[in-house]
Amino acid sequence: MISRRALLKRLSALSVFGLFGSGLAVQSCENAKGREEANDLAEELGIRTFINAAGTYTSMTGCLMPEEVMQAINASSNDYMMLDEAQGRVGERIAEMCHAEAAMVSAGCWSAMVLGTAGVIAGRDSEKASQLPHLEGTDLKSKVIVQKSHNTGYVHAVTNTGVDIVPVESRQELEEAINDDTAMMWFLNKAAPDGQIPHEEWVEVGKQYQIPTMIDIAADVPPVENLWKFNDMGFDLVCISGGKALRGPQSAGILMGRKDLVAAARFNSPPRGGNIGRGMKVNKEEVLGMYAAVKRYVNMDHEKQWKTWEDHIALIEQRAKEVNGVRTEVTVPPIANHTPSLAISWDQNKINITQEELRENLRQGDPSIEMRGSGENTIHLTVFMLQPGEEKIVARRIREELAKA
Numbered sequence: 001m002i003s004r005r006a007l008l009k010r011l012s013a014l015s016v017f018g019l020f021g022s023g024l025a026v027q028s029c030e031n032a033k034g035r036e037e038a039n040d041l042a043e044e045l046g047i048r049t050f051i052n053a054a055g056t057y058t059s060m061t062g063c064l065m066p067e068e069v070m071q072a073i074n075a076s077s078n079d080y081m082m083l084d085e086a087q088g089r090v091g092e093r094i095a096e097m098c099h100a101e102a103a104m105v106s107a108g109c110w111s112a113m114v115l116g117t118a119g120v121i122a123g124r125d126s127e128k129a130s131q132l133p134h135l136e137g138t139d140l141k142s143k144v145i146v147q148k149s150h151n152t153g154y155v156h157a158v159t160n161t162g163v164d165i166v167p168v169e170s171r172q173e174l175e176e177a178i179n180d181d182t183a184m185m186w187f188l189n190k191a192a193p194d195g196q197i198p199h200e201e202w203v204e205v206g207k208q209y210q211i212p213t214m215i216d217i218a219a220d221v222p223p224v225e226n227l228w229k230f231n232d233m234g235f236d237l238v239c240i241s242g243g244k245a246l247r248g249p250q251s252a253g254i255l256m257g258r259k260d261l262v263a264a265a266r267f268n269s270p271p272r273g274g275n276i277g278r279g280m281k282v283n284k285e286e287v288l289g290m291y292a293a294v295k296r297y298v299n300m301d302h303e304k305q306w307k308t309w310e311d312h313i314a315l316i317e318q319r320a321k322e323v324n325g326v327r328t329e330v331t332v333p334p335i336a337n338h339t340p341s342l343a344i345s346w347d348q349n350k351i352n353i354t355q356e357e358l359r360e361n362l363r364q365g366d367p368s369i370e371m372r373g374s375g376e377n378t379i380h381l382t383v384f385m386l387q388p389g390e391e392k393i394v395a396r397r398i399r400e401e402l403a404k405a
Contacts, residue, residue, distance in 0.1 A: 050368035051390050053381040055337055056219065060370060062243035062250030063385060065289065069248055072292035073285040081284045083271050090291040095256060097298050099228035100238070103256035104266050105290045107280040109218040112239035112255035112265075113157035113186075115277045117144070119264030120184050120212050120237075121161060122275075129268050129275040133162030141183035145174060145211075149194035150187060154216060158186055161276060170196050171205065178209050187215040187235070190336040203234040212236040212261060218253075219244045219336040224302050227294070237261055242286075245339070245384065248293030252286045306340075312383040312391035313340045319395040323402040325350030339384040346402060348377050353405035355379050361401050369397055 042049050056062050065073070087104055094103040106112040121140050122128035128140060135142040144158050148167045155165055163183060168174045174185075174197060185206050192199060199215075206213035214237040215230050222245055230238045237257040243250030255265055269277035317328045325347035332340055346353075353361075355373035362369040371381040379398075383391055 048368055050363070050370050051387075051394060052385040053369055053371040053383065053390075053394050054385075055372070055382050056241075056244040056385060058250070063245070063247045064387065065249065065293070066247055066296065068296045069289045069292045073249070073289040076285050076288040083284060083287075084266075086284050086287045087266065087282075090287050091262070093291060094254060094294050097227070097294055098231055098238075098254075098256055100231045100256035100262075101259040102262035103254055104262055104269075105242070105282050105287045106239075106253045106255050106265075106269070107282050108243075108251055109216065109239050109241040109253040110154075110157045111277070111280040112253045113154075113214065113216060114160045115265040115269050115280065116214055116237045116239060116255050116257075116261065117158050117161045117163065117184060118268040118276050119261050119266075120214075121163070122268060123264045124267040126274060132268075132276040133160060135162040141181050143177075143179070143181045144183055145177050145185045147187070147191070147195040147197055150191040152188065152191065154188060154218075155186065157216075158184075158214075168197075171201060174202075174205055175209075178205075178211060182209075182211055185211050185213045187213065189215055189217045189220050189230070192335065199230070199233055199235075206236070207234065212258075214239065214257075220338070221245050221297070222302065222306075222338050224298060227298065231256065237265075242290050242293060244337075246290075246293045246297050248290040249286045252282060252290045254290065254294070309340045309383050312386065313342050315391055316381070316383070316395040316398065317342055317344075319399040320344050320402060322399060323351065326402060337382070339382055341380060341382050343378055343380050344398065344402075345378040351377075351402055351405045353401070358398075358401055358405070362397055365397055367393065369394055 039049070052060055054060060090105060091103040095101060106115055118129065118132055121135075122132060131138050131140065142163050143166050144163045145166045145168055146155055148169050151165060151167050159165060166177050168177050185202060187199065187202050203213055205211075213235050215235045216239050217226060217230060218239070218241045220226050221240070235257065237255060240246070240254050242248035242252035242254060255262060268275045270281045272278070313330055317330065320326050321328060323346075327345050329343045330340060331343065332338060354376050355378055358379060359371060359373050362371065371379055373379045381394065386394065
């Protein structure tokens with residue numbers, strides 16, 4: 001068995017561009033030119049661009065893709081490829097990096113959950129695949145067990161396949177709920193602290209009763225170890241977003257896990273038709289771009305990255321506290337979006353502005369800045385999506401607006 005250290009060394013020696021033919025890496029100057037042209041188009045169309053101090057929200061177009069990802073996307077656009085071959089080769093490499101038997105690039109984490117569930121239900125049977133999501137009157141299994149505290153809006157990805165959710169709380173309820181119609185057990189990682197059944201026990205029951213287990217870890221890196229933690233733990237399928245901290249294409253994600261189940265998920269997805277996943281297309285550029293994103297993320301210096309985030313938070317905090325009446329709190333969310341975050345609050349007897357007014361002033365400024373707010377007098381910001389130098393702009397603008405008020 002190859003060690004992780006040796007694996008990373010081998011992967012780092014491989015060029016992402018070895019996966020396709022004559023496409024050439026786009027040089028830095030060309031990337032800069034492309035960004036300028038994109039900015040020109042945004043200006044032409046009247047689209048506001050902004051500094052993202054809020055986080056990787058879908059409504060804010062997720063993340064900005066780094067140069068390595070854009071090079072992979074641009075270079076792969078120069079050649080035709082067979083989609084299945086691109087998915088297969090990329091899936092093998094991502095699976096190696098993430099300790100999985102197999103992997104595929106999906107059209108986001110949501111798509112990974114839909115396709116993974118479809119694969120569990122229909123397998124690689126075209127007649128069964130064509131029946132989804134109409135399970136009533138068929139012999140296909142149609143129940144997915146979920147802890148009550150995990151039964152949130154994200155479970156709709158699973159129910160898109162036509163299954164019904166069976167909510168449980170205790171292990172006893174879980175075991176009593178399992179029957180011949182149970183297709184899968186679904187776990188929402190960010191809700192883990194709210195449920196009675198922890199990860200390991202959930203997997204243990206699934207193995208005992210031979211029920212596939214799926215986990216949604218959409219925004220749950222960092223830490224980087226989460227890319228392989230749940231595969232090592234024994235979950236049969238792991239679903240993650242590509243366009244958050246991984247900084248791949250926002251419209252991409254990853255499904256990884258058991259080889260037979262990933263193969264079944266691919267059977268229920270493009271380029272094949274007559275299935276529930278036909279519309280969840282992932283182009284070759286996204287497939288190669290996602291590989292470049294995962295490779296970059298696994299190999300980056302995460303300790304250095306964390307220290308940079310802490311420094312940026314400290315700078316913004318220091319500048320904000322120069323205004324009399326301001327108080328701050330640094331926190332790190334325990335699971336999803338696990339990065340340093342800063343809450344800035346103020347005494348409204350000394351600083352006469354609401355958080356909505358402050359955020360609107362920052363939004364309307366030049367450059368425009370987006371962040372979150374709560375209550376009457378608190379703003380929340382993160383720095384892990386800031387580009388180099390933007391932390392200084394955010395610090396200056398927050399201080400200016402607070403001092404003005």
